[in-house]
Amino acid sequence: MKHGARGVSEESVLGKAYDARLMRWLWGWVRPHRHLVGLSIVLFVAVSGVQLVQPYLVMVAIDRYMLRGNVAGLNLIALLFLAAILGEFLFRSLEIYVMERTGQAVILDLRRALFAHLQRLPARFFDRNPVGRLVTRVTTDVESLNEVFASGVVTVAGDLVKLLGIIGVMLWLDTRLALVTFTVVPVMLALSLFFRVRMRDAYRRMRLCLARINATLHEALAGMHLVQLFNRQDRQYAEFEELNRAHLAADTGSVIYDSLFSAVIEWVGTLSVALIIWYGGREIISGAITFGVLVAFIEYTQRFFQPIRELSTKYTVMQAAMASSERLVALMAEQPEAGARTDLPASITGVTSSARGELTFENVHFHYQEDEPVLNGVSFTVEAGRKVALVGFTGAGKTTISKLLVRLYEPTAGRILLDGVDIRTLEPRNLRRRMGVVLQDSFLFRGTIAANITLDDPAITRRRMEEAACAVQADRFIRDLSGGYDHQVQSRGSNLSTGQKQLLAFARALAFDPEILILDEATSSVDPVTERRIQSALAKLTRGRTSLIIAHRLSTIVSADRILVLHQGLVHEDGTHAQLLARDDLYARLYRLQAGRESRK
Ligand SMILES: Nc1ncnc2c1ncn2[C@@H]1O[C@H](COP(=O)(O)OP(=O)(O)OP(=O)(O)O)[C@@H](O)[C@H]1O
Ligand SMILES: [Mg+2]
Known part of the structure; x- marks a missing residue:
């Protein structure tokens, strides 16, 4: 498979229109709706039947x-013809409806499954795959499978049968005239082949351009503030413009071939009509065929070329669908996040069973990228109910430690224990339920303030939610918002200040009442009043709870029971504030630097 270290493959290849492995995969999705597929085939047969009978009636x-000069007979045929075209209208519209329905039913299932799968993928996967690309998977790639149904690829076998039917009827009506008419078929096939290859290349280029446009657009929109601040609009516009031009060029190519192809096929069709009139006319004169046969032939050739024209379109649709399936299969093959492992010894001896919320790191090693170690054997214990501060230079690996604790990433060596139990043996769901994490950059969803605190957890009552907000003193600013707790938060919380977002994140953590609190403090300094509020909120949050606080604020550090200094992937120092000051090492230095800054404020 083409994914791997670089993530789910790019939209580059567009090869086979049929791949047994991918077809089996696709069939797996169609199977539950096979009755719809069956129905559309039945309808297709009905449509073909009433279509084929029309030229015959004319004849x-x-x-x-x-x-x-038989007017009564003519009236009867006129009625039959009317019935045939009404039937065609009815069956055809039903057929289209059923085919589109099938497509929608299949992609609904597929989208659901994809989204559920994405939700289970580990953090590493999202490090590797840009958001724009994943959005393309769930939208464009799924849509190209829908095309398979909408364009009627399902009935492609039926098209072939229909062609054979027309050939059969024509041969039966008049073999010689039929053979003369079919002399244009090789010309048509050669032209189709010629254009198909070129159209495919143009289409492939177009897809690639579109994927790049999507990715660029996503990044440009996400970073719009920055672009505006640094006046990078022109530069970014130029970049976008270049991609757009490439897309236009590919699109133009595709359109030119498409229109040429249609025109040429029309032309070949007319040529065959000319042949029929020329050769058939002679046969009428010699009395070999009737005038009706000639007209029927002209009608049949029209119906003969239509499926041929559509076949090449369907071929392209299938190629695109196969390419999309390939990428979707690769995405679905991504390993979901590990669950509870049963192959490890769960409980470690020598730990008091009454302990609730004791955290231990045992010689933990970790890296995101090979050869770039972040943690080189970190060991420490946070006793139940204690508040430990984790400090260190930027990039020391503090946030990484919090991610390891909730199993967003797994240590490459060593163990993390919760109450003496290796956390790898716990279900991530259960583990995370016990831990309240306040992330370094708070994230809010679109929705109300209340929903952002409770995350729509029905276990959290309105009252408990409000109490949590009061406890961390977030209620003051919430009350000032229009609508209070029902105030609408915009995407990513863009209509709230950083401090407000942090207070909400605290309220959320408290509302969930976790056993263990992991708090990644934002470095941003807030005004002294808010600072005091956050401090008292913190005191509330950490009371009686095992807390690991990645601290940047002096006040937080000093009030911790113990302080860990992370440096060069190791716990460099471990002790109380007084002990570490007495050691006069890294911590003392950090502290003096910060204290100096604080006093200047
Ligand atoms: N998703 C990631 N993929 C690759 N490398 C990463 C990833 N996240 C962090 N790193 C790297 O790991 C190292 C530790 O990062 P981490 O976020 O743990 O630092 P930190 O101590 O929290 O820093 P800060 O005080 O700035 O928040 C950094 O060198 C960083 O570049
Ligand atoms: Mg960090």
């Missing part, structure tokens, strides 16, 4: 009734 009308 009968001309030969048997018109030329013999």
